[in-house]
Amino acid sequence: MKVEDIKRICVIGAGSMGHQIAFSAALAGYQVSCTDISLEMLYKAQDFARTYFPQQVSKGKWTQEQVDQAIKNTTFTQNFEEAVRDADFVIESAVEKISIKRKLFEELDRIAPAHAIFATNSSFIVSSKIADSTKRPDKVCNMHFFNPALIMKIVEVVQGPHTSTETAQITMDLCKKMNKNGIWLKKEIYGFVVNRFLSAIYREALYLVDMGVATPEEIDLALTNALGHPIGPFRLMDFTGNDLTYIIDMERYQETGDPKDKPSPSIAEKYAKGEWGRKSKKGFYSYE
Numbered sequence: 012m013k014v015e016d017i018k019r020i021c022v023i024g025a026g027s028m029g030h031q032i033a034f035s036a037a038l039a040g041y042q043v044s045c046t047d048i049s050l051e052m053l054y055k056a057q058d059f060a061r062t063y064f065p066q067q068v069s070k071g072k073w074t075q076e077q078v079d080q081a082i083k084n085t086t087f088t089q090n091f092e093e094a095v096r097d098a099d100f101v102i103e104s105a106v107e108k109i110s111i112k113r114k115l116f117e118e119l120d121r122i123a124p125a126h127a128i129f130a131t132n133s134s135f136i137v138s139s140k141i142a143d144s145t146k147r148p149d150k151v152c153n154m155h156f157f158n159p160a161l162i163m164k165i166v167e168v169v170q171g172p173h174t175s176t177e178t179a180q181i182t183m184d185l186c187k188k189m190n191k192n193g194i195w196l197k198k199e200i201y202g203f204v205v206n207r208f209l210s211a212i213y214r215e216a217l218y219l220v221d222m223g224v225a226t227p228e229e230i231d232l233a234l235t236n237a238l239g240h241p242i243g244p245f246r247l248m249d250f251t252g253n254d255l256t257y258i259i260d261m262e263r264y265q266e267t268g269d270p271k272d273k274p275s276p277s278i279a280e281k282y283a284k285g286e287w288g289r290k291s292k293k294g295f296y297s298y299e
């Protein structure tokens with residue numbers, strides 16, 4: 012298979028990442044089906060297009076024709092089978108839980124055409140933890156987008172030991188078609204490149220808050236003013252979702268059993284209180 016053979020892309024999950032990945036693919040001219048178990052998330056994704064694109068057209072980022080075509084190219088459905096059955100390439104962007112991803116890939120393998128490639132947008136989980144739930148591990152890899160996926164250009168493509176070079180190459184070529192800068196990681200490692208750096212920053216920032224050394228606002232100010240970061244770690248956690256940070260840490264802790272991988276008390280508290288960041292209008296900051 013070659014990248015030119017890809018006509019239909021299926022995106023699983025219409026959450027913070029999924030709906031923007033779907034529209035990124037549609038803007039690149041692909042027929043896209045986006046599926047989610049939650050009808051509410053599918054409606055939200057459609058609503059997003061109605062409010063977001065007019066602003067972008069007026070800023071000159073895309074033309075009205077490009078946007079109209081992209082919206083026409085994208086379908087949202089709760090029906091998994093319908094979304095998957097004609098896909099040439101599937102990007103899974105459902106919740107960050109290995110058990111759910113494995114189940115999804117098993118289902119995908121049963122329904123999707125034999126030639127279809129399956130990529131996971133997981134933030135940390137290497138695809139070898141998922142690929143053996145299919146009968147096509149050579150066609151499974153990581154394709155890790157960044158938030159917001161319509162804006163951020165970088166995509167990490169991770170080739171696991173089971174991933175064929177053809178699959179990794181097609182995924183890199185697809186990045187290019189989607190106007191993204193792919194980086195090809197030829198070895199799997201938990202968290203890939205960017206999130207390994209980010210995790211180290213989050214860990215230190217949360218430790219300083221948990222120890223009462225400084226507030227989230229002060230730490231954000233320190234990192235933006237002194238280190239030139241465009242956004243502080245707490246504002247970034249609010250943006251990507253404190254629920255996601257908690258789930259990622261919890262998954263890791265369950266896997267390693269190492270107490271240092273446990274979610275920090277501040278993140279556990281935010282998660283329990285439903286203060287998940289921008290999506291819930293409150294996190295370390297308020298977004299009312």
Ligand SMILES: NC(=O)c1ccc[n+]([C@@H]2O[C@H](COP(=O)([O-])OP(=O)(O)OC[C@H]3O[C@@H](n4cnc5c(N)ncnc54)[C@H](O)[C@@H]3O)[C@@H](O)[C@H]2O)c1
Nearest residue numbers: 024026027028047048049052104105106107133134158251
């Ligand atoms: N948020 C980020 O900044 C970010 C960045 C890069 C990658 N990721 C990764 O992207 C994936 C999704 O993250 P998100 O932040 O968009 O999460 P989210 O919680 O916003 O969205 C996840 C969506 O998956 C849906 N879902 C759950 N189980 C499903 C199933 N069985 N079938 C179909 N849909 C299902 C949920 O209803 C929800 O709409 C995760 O693997 C995450 O690690 C997130």
